[in-house]
Amino acid sequence: MKAIQPPVWSFLSGPTCIYSEKPRDVLAEIAAGIEHEFQNSPVIPAAVGSQPGPNTLRGAETNLYAEAVEQAFDVDLLGQKVHISATPIAYVWDYGDGIALGPTPHSGAQLPQDRWGEKTLTSHIYTQTGDFAVKVATHFRGTYTVNGGAPLAIPGHGTFSSAPLPVSVWRTITKTYADDCLQNPQGEGCGYSP
Numbered sequence: 001m002k003a004i005q006p007p008v009w010s011f012l013s014g015p016t017c018i019y020s021e022k023p024r025d026v027l028a029e030i031a032a033g034i035e036h037e038f039q040n041s042p043v044i045p046a047a048v049g050s051q052p053g054p055n056t057l058r059g060a061e062t063n064l065y066a067e068a069v070e071q072a073f074d075v076d077l078l079g080q081k082v083h084i085s086a087t088p089i090a091y092v093w094d095y096g097d098g099i100a101l102g103p104t105p106h107s108g109a110q111l112p113q114d115r116w117g118e119k120t121l122t123s124h125i126y127t128q129t130g131d132f133a134v135k136v137a138t139h140f141r142g143t144y145t146v147n148g149g150a151p152l153a154i155p156g157h158g159t160f161s162s163a164p165l166p167v168s169v170w171r172t173i174t175k176t177y178a179d180d181c182l183q184n185p186q187g188e189g190c191g192y193s194p
Helices: 024-041
Strands: 047-051 056-057 061-067 071-077 081-092 101-106 130-146 157-160 165-171
Touching: 024 047, 024 081, 024 130, 024 157, 047 130, 047 165, 061 130
Parallel strands: 056 165
Antiparallel strands: 047 061, 071 081, 081 101, 081 130, 130 157, 130 165
16 A cells, blocks of 8 residues: 655745636626526516407597516526516507507506596507507616625616507497487387387
8 A cells, every 4th residue: 555645835935825727706707697697587577458458449548558566586697696686667668550659667557447538648549440469568677686795786677578468449430310219219220120
């Protein structure tokens, strides 16, 4: 059996540590990739609604609104625990008929039924009948912490698109009659059938 010899140390100069390789700056690597990670994170986009809906009338105000919430989640990057927070800050509306709005900080809101038809910051008037797909892209501002440290801003913003909301636009026909159905049961619009 061969005896193990202890290593021989020799003095080079002063109190200096020599590493075989340059140490990794993990925080800088995380900072360099956090924007990409945020864009690919599981942020839930806004839910989109319309009033009235799913059917509305040509020439009338259709109230459209998006409901987005602040979200947080944890990911593992380069062996470090990274906590990401996402806050909705702006909305880009595509009403499906060639008209768009935004980016705007306004998400809109539901109205009581007796106020349907009022103009709101996100409402839209369709000038043609047909079926349209309303789309909303929500911009989220992000922050992150590494291993419970201080929060840091994520450069730019994450954009997350909602599923299209189908809206069917109908037309109305208004007719005026000289008498009512009690006076003339066979009159147009009375629905009399013998």
